[in-house]
Amino acid sequence: xxxxxxxxxxxxxxxxxxxxxxxxxxxxxxxxxxxxxxxxxxxxxxxxxxxxxxxxxxxxxxxxxxxxxxxxxxxxxxxxxxxxxxxxxxxxxxxxxxxxxxxxxxxxxxxxxxxxxxxxxxxxxxxxxxxxxxxxxxxxxxxxxxxxxxxxxxxxxxxxxxxxxxxxxxxxxxxxxxxxxxxxxxxxxxxxxxxxxxxxxxxxxxxxxxxxxxxxxxxxxxxxxxxxxxxxxxxxxxxxxxxxxxxxxxxxxxxxxxxxxxxxxxxxxxxxxxxxxxxxxxxxxxxxxxxxxxxxxxxxxxxxxxxxxxxxxxxxxxxxxxxxxxxxxxxxxxxxxxxxxxxxxxxxxxxxxxxxxxxxxxxxxxxxxx
Amino acid sequence: xxxxxxxxxxxxxxxxxxxxxxxxxxxxxxxxxxxxxxxxxxxxxxxxxxxxxxxxxxxxxxxxxxxxxxxxxxxxxxxxxxxxxxxxxxxxxxxxxxxxxxxxxxxxxxxxxxxxxxxxxxxxx
Numbered sequence: 001x002x003x004x005x006x007x008x009x010x011x012x013x014x015x016x017x018x019x020x021x022x023x024x025x026x027x028x029x030x031x032x033x034x035x036x037x038x039x040x041x042x043x044x045x046x047x048x049x050x051x052x053x054x055x056x057x058x059x060x061x062x063x064x065x066x067x068x069x070x071x072x073x074x075x076x077x078x079x080x081x082x083x084x085x086x087x088x089x090x091x092x093x094x095x096x097x098x099x100x101x102x103x104x105x106x107x108x109x110x111x112x113x114x115x116x117x118x119x120x121x122x123x124x125x126x127x128x129x130x131x132x133x134x135x136x137x138x139x140x141x142x143x144x145x146x147x148x149x150x151x152x153x154x155x156x157x158x159x160x161x162x163x164x165x166x167x168x169x170x171x172x173x174x175x176x177x178x179x180x181x182x183x184x185x186x187x188x189x190x191x192x193x194x195x196x197x198x199x200x201x202x203x204x205x206x207x208x209x210x211x212x213x214x215x216x217x218x219x220x221x222x223x224x225x226x227x228x229x230x231x232x233x234x235x236x237x238x239x240x241x242x243x244x245x246x247x248x249x250x251x252x253x254x255x256x257x258x259x260x261x262x263x264x265x266x267x268x269x270x271x272x273x274x275x276x277x278x279x280x281x282x283x284x285x286x287x288x289x290x291x292x293x294x295x296x297x298x299x300x301x302x303x304x305x306x307x308x309x310x311x312x313x314x315x316x317x318x319x320x321x322x323x324x325x326x327x328x329x330x331x332x333x334x335x336x337x338x339x340x341x342x343x344x345x346x347x348x349x350x351x352x353x354x355x356x357x358x359x360x361x362x363x364x365x366x367x368x369x370x
Numbered sequence: 371x372x373x374x375x376x377x378x379x380x381x382x383x384x385x386x387x388x389x390x391x392x393x394x395x396x397x398x399x400x401x402x403x404x405x406x407x408x409x410x411x412x413x414x415x416x417x418x419x420x421x422x423x424x425x426x427x428x429x430x431x432x433x434x435x436x437x438x439x440x441x442x443x444x445x446x447x448x449x450x451x452x453x454x455x456x457x458x459x460x461x462x463x464x465x466x467x468x469x470x471x472x473x474x475x476x477x478x479x480x481x482x483x484x485x486x487x488x489x490x491x492x493x494x495x
Contacts, residue, residue: 227403321427
C-alpha cells in the first residue's frame with residue numbers, strides 16, 4: 001500500500017521498542033512501521049520458518065460485535081459460515097460489496113459474548129463505516145484502539161507460549177482462547193499470515209511493550225518486520241489486501257471460493273451474493289494463480305503476463321524473492337483458460353519476456369495442521 | 371590502480387590503465403538490503419555516462435545501476451551472478467559488477483573521491 005496522504009503517521013504502542021531494536025521504519029497504511037531490523041529481511045524470514053519470529057501487527061483493526069443477532073448481522077456482509085463455527089473457533093472470511101468485490105479480508109472468532117474481528121489496517125476506517133451502515137438495531141460494533149496485536153510465528157512459537165500457558169499447546173489451529181502470558185491477560189488465537197504454526201496475541205496497549213520484551217527474551221524468538229511478513233505470506237500463497245484482492249476482484253476470481261460456506265451458497269443471502277454466485281456457476285474471465293518464474297529475476301507487482309504469442313493475459317499482483325524457496329515467486333491474475341498448473345507463460349520484466357509457469361500455491365509446505 | 375571514485379548514484383569506479391571496475395557503494399548495499407539478483411549489462415555494449423545499464427534486485431525492491439563513465443563493457447562479474455550476496459558482503463571487492471573500457475577519462479574528474487563521497491553521505495541523513 002503506498003502513502004499518498006500527507007497526514008502525520010500514527011504509531012503503534014511498540015514504536016519505541018522498534019527503534020530501540022534498530023528497526024528501519026517505513027510508512028504503511030498510515031502507520032510508522034518496522035520494515036526490517038538489523039538482521040535484514042532474509043534472516044528474519046528464515047528465522048520464522050526455523051524457530052519463531054515476533055511481529056508487531058498492532059496497526060490492524062480489532063473489533064467486537066455484540067448483541068443477540070450478531071451472527072446473522074455479520075453473515076449478511078460476509079460469505080463465510082459463522083453460524084456453524086464452534087465456540088472458540090475462528091474463520092477467515094471476506095467483506096463483500098454489492099457488486100461482489102472484496103472490501104476487506106478478516107478473521108472472525110466466535111467467543112462466548114461476542115464475535116472478535118481482526119481486519120486490515122488500511123481498511124479499518126472504511127470497514128467500520130460499512131459495518132455500522134449495515135448493522136441492524138440491537139447489534140453493536142466496538143472498535144478496540146485500546147488493544148495491541150503481536151504475532152508470534154514459527155514452529156517454536158508453541159513452545160514459547162505453552163511454557164507460560166500450557167493450555168495453548170492444545171489449542172487447535174484456527175481457534176482462540178484467553179491466556180495469561182508473563183502475568184499479562186491476553187486473547188490468543190492460533191493463526192497467522194506466514195504459512196507457519198503460530199499465534200496472534202491481542203493485549204492491552206499498556207501491557208504490549210512488556211509482553212513483547214518478555215517474548216523476545218526467549219532464545220528462539222527474534223523480531224521480524226513487514227518485509228519478512230510479506231515474503232512469508234507470499235510463499236504461503238496468502239493474499240495481501242490492496243495487491244491481490246480489492247474491490248475490483250471477486251472471491252471467485254481470487255480463488256477464495258473455499259471461504260464461501262456450503263449453507264451460504266444455498267441461501268445466497270450475503271451482500272454481493274448474486275454476482276458472486278453467478279460467477280461460481282458460469283465461471284470467470286480471470287483467476288488468481290501462483291507463478292513460478294523459471295529464471296532468477298524477481299517479477300514484482302504490475303509485471304505484465306503474456307502468452308506464447310506475446311498477448312497480455314494478466315498481471316502479477318505480488319512478487320519477489322522467496323527466501324525459503326531460494327528464488328523468485330509470484331502470484332497474479334491470468335485469463336481463466338491459461339490458469340491450469342504448469343501452463344507456460346511469459347513475464348514482461350524490463351521489456352524482455354522471461355519464461356515462467358503457473359504453479360500451485362503455496363510455494364512452501366505449510367507448517368500447521370488444521 | 372587509481373583511487374576509488376563515486377557517483378551521486380552510489381556507484382564506485384577504480385581505474386587501472388584505461389579499464390574501470392564498477393560496483394555499488396557500501397552505503398548503497400546497506401540501503402538495498404539482501405541482494406538476490408543482478409541484471410548485468412552485456413559485454414560489448416557501449417555505454418554513455420550515467421546511462422541505466424542494469425538492475426540490482428534486493429528482497430525489498432529493484433534498483434537501477436547507472437554507469438559512472440562512458441565506454442565499452444569488457445567484462446561482467448560472473449561470481450556475482452552465481453552469488454548475488456557478494457554485493458552485500460564485499461561491495462568494494464568481490465562484489466564488483468562490471469568493467470568498462472573508458473572512452474573519456476576526463477569524466478573521472480567529475481566524480482567524488484572518498485572524502486567528498488563521505489561528505490555527500492552525511493548530507494543525506
